[in-house]
Amino acid sequence: MIDLRKLPSVDRLLLHAHAAPMLDCYGRSLVTTNIQNVLESIRQNPQAETFEPTEEAILERVKNQLIQALTPTLTRVINASGVVLHTNLGRAPLSRSAQQAMSEIAGGYATLEYDLEKGKRGSRSVHASGLLRRLTGAEDALVVNNNAAAVLLCLSALASRRAVVISRSQLVEIGGGFRIPEVMKQSGARLVEIGTTNRVNLGDYESALRDGAALLMRAHTSNFKLVGFTSQPELKELTALAHQYEVPMLDDLGSGALLDTSRFGLAHEPMVQESLAAGVDLVCFSGDKLLGGPQAGIILGKAHLVAKIKRHPLARAVRADKLCLAGLEATLLHYLKGEAEKEIPIWRMISASANDLKERATRWQQQVGGEVVEEHSTVGGGSLPEETLPTFALSFNIPGLEQMAARLRQSTPPLIARVQGGRLYLDPRTVLPEEDEDLVRILRTHITGAHR
Numbered sequence: 204m205i206d207l208r209k210l211p212s213v214d215r216l217l218l219h220a221h222a223a224p225m226l227d228c229y230g231r232s233l234v235t236t237n238i239q240n241v242l243e244s245i246r247q248n249p250q251a252e253t254f255e256p257t258e259e260a261i262l263e264r265v266k267n268q269l270i271q272a273l274t275p276t277l278t279r280v281i282n283a284s285g286v287v288l289h290t291n292l293g294r295a296p297l298s299r300s301a302q303q304a305m306s307e308i309a310g311g312y313a314t315l316e317y318d319l320e321k322g323k324r325g326s327r328s329v330h331a332s333g334l335l336r337r338l339t340g341a342e343d344a345l346v347v348n349n350n351a352a353a354v355l356l357c358l359s360a361l362a363s364r365r366a367v368v369i370s371r372s373q374l375v376e377i378g379g380g381f382r383i384p385e386v387m388k389q390s391g392a393r394l395v396e397i398g399t400t401n402r403v404n405l406g407d408y409e410s411a412l413r414d415g416a417a418l419l420m421r422a423h424t425s426n427f428k429l430v431g432f433t434s435q436p437e438l439k440e441l442t443a444l445a446h447q448y449e450v451p452m453l454d455d456l457g458s459g460a461l462l463d464t465s466r467f468g469l470a471h472e473p474m475v476q477e478s479l480a481a482g483v484d485l486v487c488f489s490g491d492k493l494l495g496g497p498q499a500g501i502i503l504g505k506a507h508l509v510a511k512i513k514r515h516p517l518a519r520a521v522r523a524d525k526l527c528l529a530g531l532e533a534t535l536l537h538y539l540k541g542e543a544e545k546e547i548p549i550w551r552m553i554s555a556s557a558n559d560l561k562e563r564a565t566r567w568q569q570q571v572g573g574e575v576v577e578e579h580s581t582v583g584g585g586s587l588p589e590e591t592l593p594t595f596a597l598s599f600n601i602p603g604l605e606q607m608a609a610r611l612r613q614s615t616p617p618l619i620a621r622v623q624g625g626r627l628y629l630d631p632r633t634v635l636p637e638e639d640e641d642l643v644r645i646l647r648t649h650i651t652g653a654h655r
């Protein structure tokens with residue numbers, strides 16, 4: 204039981220030597236409020252207190268409270284899960300030069316909507332679009348906030364209150380609540396579902412188009428696989444049919460690979476270049492999936508359609524910001540220079556050889572123990588379902604796995620491991636080389652000698 208009369212005053216605590224660093228760090232107003240809160244909670248419930256409320260102890264509590272309340276909720280983590288495009292961990296880490304470009308633009312003014320030659324207002328939409336045109340051969344391009352916004356914007360601008368023809372097999376949920384049919388409805392477009400869950404043929408498309416439509420749409424079923432008795436027309440056939448009925452074809456690619464995933468022992472993910480070559484009028488995809496750049500939605504295609512999309516009021520609401528555009532331009536440049544595999548982290552991870560991964564896992568093992576085992580990494584991010592990449596992971600088979608994983612998550616920086624089948628795995632594929640030292644230090648702290 205605490206003698207409340209002995210509690211120090213706020214002013215006295217503010218003058219204490221232990222308050223000085225807090226005042227430096229957080230400012231007078233925040234520190235005062237937190238001191239008042241701690242004193243108040245002691246007064247409210249003195250029986251509950253088990254500690255001697257010395258000035259030092261009270262200030263210690265104030266400090267913890269401040270740290271807890273003010274530490275940013277968005278913090279960097281080490282991803283040892285082996286999922287390359289981990290949606291919950293922010294998808295693609297950016298290349299060195301993308302980071303530099305963003306930081307350079309962040310700290311000052313920029314030519315975001317300024318024409319240096321004319322000395323007056325320029326257009327935001329020129330950024331990245333030149334590089335995108337050069338890379339893909341598309342007539343024009345527009346960058347928006349993300350791919351969900353890109354799909355919504357395309358449909359709103361081109362098909363509001365009109366029919367959009369799409370196969371039932373493509374009415375998918377991507378994750379995070381993005382459902383193709385719901386987005387289509389939100390745009391005001393009328394959904395015309397054709398075919399069955401597993402099969403759709405050209406005739407199904409043709410009869411729907413005969414009834415009149417504004418758009419023919421294909422959505423890549425990014426995150427699941429349809430196997431067995433299935434069929435759907437080739438993209439080329441679909442595009443030709445759409446054009447026969449003078450309707451544009453929209454292809455939502457999702458990931459939007461510019462490199463061929465089959466070169467890395469994975470299934471072939473549809474590529475942006477292939478869609479454009481098949482005659483598709485508009486392609487849209489994410490900036491932070493297999494492109495390996497910042498969060499963005501990219502719309503590519505026929506100039507007159509992109510122009511119409513740019514004029515729609517929603518375009519303003521979903522526009523990309525200057526940091527995104529800076530990071531995207533730097534990322535695209537890697538592809539133009541033919542160095543994507545070397546410079547873009549997700550491609551470096553995807554193309555890492557099993558041998559190199561084994562070497563890294565072994566180096567970790569030499570420092571912290573455990574066992575190096577053959578395992579599988581995945582691409583994730585709602586792409587390449589069921590596809591895996593062979594890897595070597597450092598593995599521990601120890602009691603209290605879940606608690607151990609939780610302790611790793613609470614370290615600084617947090618370390619995200621994979622727990623599966625009674626073992627804990629750390630996959631070097633998704634750990635950046637510069638994170639190795641932190642990873643080893645964290646494991647040393649938490650995996651005690653007895654567990655090695």
Ligand SMILES: *Cc1c(COP(=O)(O)O)cnc(C)c1O
Pocket residue numbers: 349350351352354377381422423424425426455456457458488489490499500585
């Ligand atoms: C991921 C995905 C989206 C959504 O993209 P975001 O960039 O996450 O908004 C839309 N369509 C498909 C087919 C996708 O795979």
